[in-house]
Amino acid sequence: MERAAGDAGDLASQQQITSATTSIVYSEAKKFTDEAYRTQFLKDHPIYEVLKDENGNPTGTRRLSDEEVLRLQPAADGKIHVANNGIFNDLDAAAKYAAQHSTAEGGPQYLIHFPEAEYMVSELMIAGYQAFLEGTFDLTNATQTTVDLMNRYGQDGLHFDGHSRGSLTTGNAMEVLSNQGVAGVLSNTSINFFGPAYNVSNASALLGYLQGSGYDGIVQYQNHMADPVGILIGRNPPTGGTLPGGESSVLWQMIRAATAQPITSHNCYGTAPGACANFWNAGLPQYK
DSSP states (O other): OHHHHHHHHHHHHHHHHHHHHHHHHHHHHHHHHHHHHIIIIISOOOEEEEEEOTTSOEEEEEEOOHHHHTTOOOOTTSOEEEEEOOTTOOHHHHHHHHHHHOOOTTSOEEEEOOOOOSSHHHHHHHHHHHHHTBTTBOOOHHHHHHHHHHHHHTTTOEEEEEETTHHHHHHHHHHHHHHTTOTTTTTTEEEEEESOSSOHHHHHHHHHHHHTOSSOOOEEEEOBTTOHIIIIISOOOOOBOOOGGGTSOHHHHHHHHHTTOSSOTTTOOSSOOGGGGGGSGGGSOOOO
């Protein structure tokens, strides 16, 4: 009888541990999914102007009013330049990369800021949602804003830069317009990708249809040979790249990029800082 009572006590204790563990796991999972949902659909994804000094270096941002969004100003090439930022980018980082990738000579560079989630797991959930579910289900606020700008300015003169996950925002917006059958809506639109998580071949086909050209559009992109996002996730061919010092491996450089080190194959694009020179032949990123 004593042994039976002990067994019953052990069983009750195990059930309590299992129940507590389940509750903790559920609470943590809910925390991450709730934050991912808030970041995608409830938080503002504002449009900013990236303020730059005379050398093109970012000095800050200025949030646009709703009225200003309706009258964005073109650069010297006659196009409105807009950037979609990547994963793990607070506003300062997003502005830095927008300026680094910008070709908006003689005019403003705008940024649709997809805010950074509070938790790393939530950020990864958002990337997964954009890669596999967006369009089938609701659009994130940044993608909806991209669709709106494409509809408004795509025939007058528009240029998008998409870095990393920002290429998903841009590409998914084009998928929405393609599904609506609005060929020609992007007749005067160009696109550049940097370390893209979206497949460039698919983006080119979409752009060509939306330009109304009858053939694939030209999506220029930069993709380092050791960029895990552009190579493994976007499945895009490399446009060049070298291994710094010649002593590191592609795998090591991919690990450095995936763990968000300061100077990596994933953030040395556009007018990258001097420390990035060792990542590229002649020190300059190559387009394809």
